[in-house]
Amino acid sequence: MVTFQALQPLIDTVQGCLVLARPGDGRISFANQLAYILLACPHDELLDRSIFDFLQDPAIAAGIAAELADDNMIYNRSMQLRTATGRHFEAQLSVRKVSLNDHPMLVFSFSDRTEAKVMSQLLDFERQLVERSLNIVKTLKEEGGQSEDEDKLTGVVGMHRLMTIAHAETSRARRYGGPLSGLVLELVNVPEMVPEQDDGSAYSHLIRLASSLCLQSSRDSDLVARRSANAFIILLPSTPMSGANEMGRRLIKSLRQLTFLYQGVEHQAAACVGVSALRPMETSPAPMLERLEQAQLKAREGGANYIIKLP
Secondary structure, three states: OOOHHHHHHHHOOOOOEEEEEOOOOOEEEEEOHHHHHHOOOOHHHHOOOEHHHHEOOHHHHHHHHHHHHHOOEEEEEEEEEEOOOOOEEEEEEEEEEEEEOOEEEEEEEEEEOHHHHHHHHHHHHHHHHHHHHHHHHHHHHHHHHHHHHEOOOOOOEOHHHHHHHHHHHHHHHHHHOOOEEEEEEEEOOOOOOOOOOOOOHHHHHHHHHHHHHHHHHOOOOOEEEEEEOOEEEEEEEOOOHHHHHHHHHHHHHHHHOOEEEEOOEEEEOOEEEEEEEOOOOOOOOHHHHHHHHHHHHHHHHHOOOOEEEEO
């Protein structure tokens, strides 16, 4: 004959709560230690109670009895149980009819799903945080890309944006046969900032003046970009090199009328210009941009007011 005391060491190793009860009234005959803990009921008190007392709804007890009459087992049923102190918790309940020492018994096994539910919520929250972090990183990358497309100091576009437009305008010029030219305007008397003496405001003021002048002198179809620290490039669709040369001449003339203060002394703005245009057989703007850079270097060697053209 197997006694409950003999089963105690074995049943206490079961993962989850285990309760043996009589079929009729559900009176508990035996329970493992985890059942005492989860149901918040001391050992002596638990053995005097019915397992059905711990069901949230008394009608569930009748339902369990009816199901067991048709089948010997109920497996992994989700329901709410309550502890001896009245706390409700989500549980996964299984019930099976067995025969122990020729006596029918009901074996109840259940586990608290509250912890698993909380863990699932924490995992969902963590997943949301990861998704939010990825979205933030994506946004920062997009903003970083935008910073390449726009110069923060002057508001004109950056070289990344200009290259995109230059390729599009090159394709347009080849398709419809129109001209495409450009010029580079470089300031030649830019003040060098001395940290001990100034904060760079004179330099920033001059760069903004030059960018504003380029924008005012260009058409809606033209594109002004900041080529380097002291230089701007202007892309001129539907404009031959003679038109770019004329625009460069006007820019130099207008810049000579601008002055800026540096360390208390008034200075006159000055610049040089390089000009080039797309050749009929060229399929990319790169050769024209290379010639613009070469023209700019030659104009820089010449100094203020120089215009160098490289067809």
